[in-house]
Amino acid sequence: MAKELLKFQDVRGVLEDTIAAISTPPGQGGIGIVRLSGQDSVPIVQAVFRSKSGERLGKALSHTLSYGHIVCEGRVIDEVLVTVMRAPRTYTREDIVEINCHGGIIPLKQVLELVLAKGARLSEPGEFTKRAFLNGRIDLTQAEAVLDIISSKTKLSCDVALAQLHGRIGDAVEGIARKTSAMLADVEASIDFASEEISPPPRDELREALLSLLGEIGSLQSRADMGLMLREGLKVSIIGRPNVGKSSLFNALLGRDRAIVTQVPGTTTDVVEETVEMGGIPVRVADTAGIVRNPVGVVEKEGVQRSFQSFRQADLLVVVIDGSEPLTEEDKRIIGDSKGKKSIAAINKCDLPVCVDCACVEEIRGRNGVLMVSAVENIGLDKLRSSIAGTVWQGEIDWGEQAIVTNVRHLQALRKAEAALRRALKGLGRAGEEVLCFDLREALESLGTIVGKAASEDILEQIFSRFCVGK
Ligand SMILES: Nc1nc2c(ncn2[C@@H]2O[C@H](COP(=O)(O)OP(=O)(O)O)[C@@H](O)[C@H]2O)c(=O)[nH]1
């Protein structure tokens, strides 16, 4: 792949540098690592390293540790363990040296400055991973997966990112691209060698092949909603009139007292958000100020406005109703308003005698998704959690088999490829071979951007700038 990339991107100059960065998080730690990648990694570190055994670093076997000191003008900067990993069996496919220092910011900075002074260049964010991509070790989906693994919020989202790192999405997309490319080659041959009586593939055959490609893209897209939720998290907003127990429910779902709860209506004046895991999905839960028809005063007005904003932005609403009181007009209005969105009605305070007319709630919002809960007595909360997760998916997902699109960029490119293939399908029998080739090429190009075969410098910049410096 590296070769193909060089055709449209001049990366040679960039790859000649040796880059260096502190790869561990800032602050104090047991150890801290300064990492170098590039052809001069070993000589640069050798120039500042004095091994205990007296052996030069250049002589060290690949993937071994050497013990010694980093020294500057005869002065010991730190006691270190140095790992030498020689190309190509490394993260970047280049020579990599990692200096394991004592994990304080001062020694790390000094060691970094020293290797920079000896000729290394400070790496840009994500540049190590970018090199792994440019050197053809991983495709772009795998580079993105590295970022997803680092930032994943639940084990499940981490598992899906790991599957992506192992090439699940890349392979699926490459498979589709290969078939598209083969079809394109057949049609092109019939144009180029028309005089030699190579006839274009039969229409029926082309139609079938296009439909099959569209089917494959469709099945990738069909799991994207779920995948995006898994990566980005599900936005849930807890809404209802004042004092029904929204903040209590919010705290109960979080498992700690995050929001203030009192018996005074109007206690919550702002939106409070936290992320919790439910059924493997990262869920961003928002507790909101109680919605009243005629808010009084600036604070209440602003609070209600923010509640509506959270309401609009949410993927899912949990409408809380106080079960110990009869339904009010405000309740009915809020339940009615929530009908246009995915929502669950939680009838709270079910530890107290039930006064609310549940049939009326069901009548307004439909039968499904009405749950009895008690935030204080912890009743029905597991059911609420699984209902929230259940709005993203039902049942178990077989992670072993499926490629799951978790990334908006991939989804957009799939949509573009799909549109181009649909145009090709529509044009069959009407438009000429040249038009068909044009559409197929466009589909191929969109698919290419996913794995990085046709990714522009802009796309790369967007992706890798989101990494931290030492990754
Ligand atoms: N008995 C009972 N009281 C509750 C329950 N949930 C909340 N409360 C009480 O209802 C009052 C208002 O709760 P709060 O969470 O502040 O409501 P919010 O205004 O909707 O956020 C407080 O006195 C809570 O202790 C519940 O499940 N059972």
Ligand SMILES: [Mg+2]
């Ligand atoms: Mg509250």
